[in-house]
Amino acid sequence: MTDxxxxxxxxxxxxAAPTAPARRRRRRETGHASALSAxxxxxxxxxxxxxxxxxxxxxxxxxxxxDYSITxxxxxxxxxxxxxxxxxxxxxWTVLANTAVWVVVVVALTILIGLALAQFMxxxxxxxxxxxxxxxxPWAASLVITSRLFTLILDYEHGILNRLLVNLHLLGExxxxxxxxxxxxxxxxxxxxxxSLPFTAYVLLAGLNAIPGDIVEAARVDGASPWKxxxxxxxxxxxxxxLVASVLNLIYVFNSFPVIYTLNDRNPGFSHDxxxxxxxxxxxxxxxxSVGMSAAMGVVNVLLILVVVLIYLRIIRWRxxxxx
Amino acid sequence: MTLTRRLRPYYLSLIGLAITLVFVSPYAVMLLDALRxxxxxxxxxxxxxxxxxxxxxxxxxxxxxxxxxxxxxSLVVAVSSTAIVLVAAVPAAYFTAxxxxxxxxxxxxxxLVTQMFSPTSLVVGLYREFxxxxxxxxxxxIIITNAAFNLAFAIWILQGFFSSIxxxxxxxxxxxxxxxxxxxxxxxxxxxxxxxVTTVIFTFIAAWNEYVVALTLMQDDDKKPLTVGxxxxxxxxxxxxxxxxxxxxxAVVPVVVLFALIEKHLVGGLTAGSVK
Numbered sequence: 001m002t003d004x005x006x007x008x009x010x011x012x013x014x015x016a017a018p019t020a021p022a023r024r025r026r027r028r029e030t031g032h033a034s035a036l037s038a039x040x041x042x043x044x045x046x047x048x049x050x051x052x053x054x055x056x057x058x059x060x061x062x063x064x065x066x067d068y069s070i071t072x073x074x075x076x077x078x079x080x081x082x083x084x085x086x087x088x089x090x091x092x093w094t095v096l097a098n099t100a101v102w103v104v105v106v107v108a109l110t111i112l113i114g115l116a117l118a119q120f121m122x123x124x125x126x127x128x129x130x131x132x133x134x135x136x137x138p139w140a141a142s143l144v145i146t147s148r149l150f151t152l153i154l155d156y157e158h159g160i161l162n163r164l165l166v167n168l169h170l171l172g173e174x175x176x177x178x179x180x181x182x183x184x185x186x187x188x189x190x191x192x193x194x195x196s197l198p199f200t201a202y203v204l205l206a207g208l209n210a211i212p213g214d215i216v217e218a219a220r221v222d223g224a225s226p227w228k229x230x231x232x233x234x235x236x237x238x239x240x241x242x243l244v245a246s247v248l249n250l251i252y253v254f255n256s257f258p259v260i261y262t263l264n265d266r267n268p269g270f271s272h273d274x275x276x277x278x279x280x281x282x283x284x285x286x287x288x289x290s291v292g293m294s295a296a297m298g299v300v301n302v303l304l305i306l307v308v309v310l311i312y313l314r315i316i317r318w319r320x321x322x323x324x
Numbered sequence: 325m326t327l328t329r330r331l332r333p334y335y336l337s338l339i340g341l342a343i344t345l346v347f348v349s350p351y352a353v354m355l356l357d358a359l360r361x362x363x364x365x366x367x368x369x370x371x372x373x374x375x376x377x378x379x380x381x382x383x384x385x386x387x388x389x390x391x392x393x394x395x396x397x398s399l400v401v402a403v404s405s406t407a408i409v410l411v412a413a414v415p416a417a418y419f420t421a422x423x424x425x426x427x428x429x430x431x432x433x434x435x436l437v438t439q440m441f442s443p444t445s446l447v448v449g450l451y452r453e454f455x456x457x458x459x460x461x462x463x464x465x466i467i468i469t470n471a472a473f474n475l476a477f478a479i480w481i482l483q484g485f486f487s488s489i490x491x492x493x494x495x496x497x498x499x500x501x502x503x504x505x506x507x508x509x510x511x512x513x514x515x516x517x518x519x520x521v522t523t524v525i526f527t528f529i530a531a532w533n534e535y536v537v538a539l540t541l542m543q544d545d546d547k548k549p550l551t552v553g554x555x556x557x558x559x560x561x562x563x564x565x566x567x568x569x570x571x572x573x574x575a576v577v578p579v580v581v582l583f584a585l586i587e588k589h590l591v592g593g594l595t596a597g598s599v600k
Binding site: 031032033034035037038040041042044045046048049051052053055056057058059060063117120123125126127128130131132133134135136137138139140141142143144145146148149150152153157158159160163164194198199202203206209210240244247248251254255257258276279280291295298299301302305306309 | 333336337339340341343344347348350351353354357365366367368369370372408411412413415416418419420422423424425426427428431434435436437438439440441442443444445446447448449450452453468469471472473475477479480481484488518522525526529532533535536550551554555558565568569572575576579580583584587
């Protein structure tokens with residue numbers, strides 16, 4: 001525990017200078033503080049978190065244990081009935097499977113493509129600035145509007161993508177990207193990756209930029225091949241940035257609402273929903289109209305993502321998170 | 325070998341151009357849709373170029389008083405949220421990066437867990453809370469909310485940057501008679517500039533594009549931010565796709581400008597320069 005925690009590895013990816021035992025000891029002495037002395041430094045975040053996250057989270061748990069009328073009035077306590085209804089719901093397993101596919105595929109593709117993209121963004125060439133500005137656009141644009149835009153682009157009848165693919169003879173027939181059951185998820189994943197890439201590429205680019213050039217240069221002078229340099233120097237030093245990018249993407253993609261809700265809007269039922277849109281629809285759109293069930297699903301969602309992130313951190317050694 | 329070396333910059337530029345096109349093309353479609361009459365947007369078969377060019381859409385949107393109100397809200401909210409995030413996150417990130425104290429790990433985990441709550445599921449509780457505080461329909465309500473939802477990222481990123489700065493740098497400042505706060509301000513902050521810039525961009529964009537909370541908390545039409553307001557261009561009753569898309573493109577501009585202004589610091593890698 002101590003070794004891990006005392007080796008500062010920045011999210012920026014800069015490793016600490018090699019530490020002699022004597023220095024490490026001094027480091028530890030200067031680095032201890034009492035909980036009380038931490039209060040002034042942490043008080044503002046703590047207050048914000050208490051007011052904006054903890055309070056409504058408690059309200060969510062209370063709602064999940066309550067019985068509501070169809071119009072949303074609280075009728076009394078429901079015990080765990082809402083949770084039982086959730087787990088007995090016919091569509092729950094479809095929704096959970098959709099969620100798993102959505103999260104795993106979008107995050108994996110985003111990280112892989114983002115890594116290549118960041119590497120390329122770090123190179124020097126004419127037009128680089130233009131490219132960097134272009135990459136920021138999907139991030140700068142409202143997700144809701146981008147999703148609405150893609151419902152038009154991917155439309156079976158009015159969509160420009162089908163027109164383009166058919167005109168280029170890449171397709172004989174237009175595809176119903178948002179209506180055909182086998183195409184809805186791939187289409188949503190495509191848009192999901194597209195909107196997640198800018199953020200990811202920039203986190204990874206920041207990580208790449210923080211790797212001291214002289215380390216890479218020294219390896220090159222020693223005759224290491226580019227692949228070896230990448231595998232043994234760049235990737236390990238990029239680990240903290242990769243960690244930030246993957247954990248935040250896991251959370252963002254899991255919680256992603258507008259893309260799925262908008263692209264899947266015309267399809268009835270829950271066959272292409274993830275657990276986030278499912279919990280929303282339970283309260284406002286589906287036949288259930290149940291605030292209690294929706295809240296219960298909201299609680300389940302938080303526990304789900306918490307477990308997923310903890311498992312992920314366990315796999316990649318979580319201690320670095322509290323450090324990096 | 326020499327040939328590939330000479331060609332290299334050109335093919336890099338070509339790949340760069342291809343990437344640029346991939347990221348821009350959906351928004352080029354958006355631009356073309358903004359420049360055609362709304363009825364043409366849903367025409368079948370679709371055409372790449374407008375059947376009829378409608379050049380005044382951007383002028384119409386920019387002279388729409390409602391649009392200007394939404395734009396003002398978005399600016400106020402995004403700038404204030406970013407400022408609060410910096411003020412809250414810098415001291416916390418610095419302290420947790422430099423000191424071990426009881427509750428440190430718990431604090432960092434709590435911060436991480438706050439990020440996991442989807443705003444969609446918290447919004448009902450938030451509405452009730454702000455209603456009790458009579459803060460519904462105020463800028464303050466969504467500023468505070470945006471700040472809190474973006475704290476985790478900021479603390480996390482900044483903490484990494486702070487811990488990557490060698491302690492020697494700080495100790496040198498101490499020996500020169502700098503107090504803890506002055507060291508933080510004059511020595512550490514300039515060294516974490518790339519981290520600060522990252523935080524600013526991320527928080528600004530997140531607050532600029534926040535939707536669900538603003539949709540619920542801001543019900544006065546003139547106090548809505550852009551993300552919520554512009555949706556009234558296309559509803560069940562009226563369909564102004566041209567105006568919706570023109571407004572959306574204008575909304576991208578402040579972010580790209582902010583980004584262009586501070587991007588070079590993101591590239592900095594200043595920490596690397598200080599380690600000798």
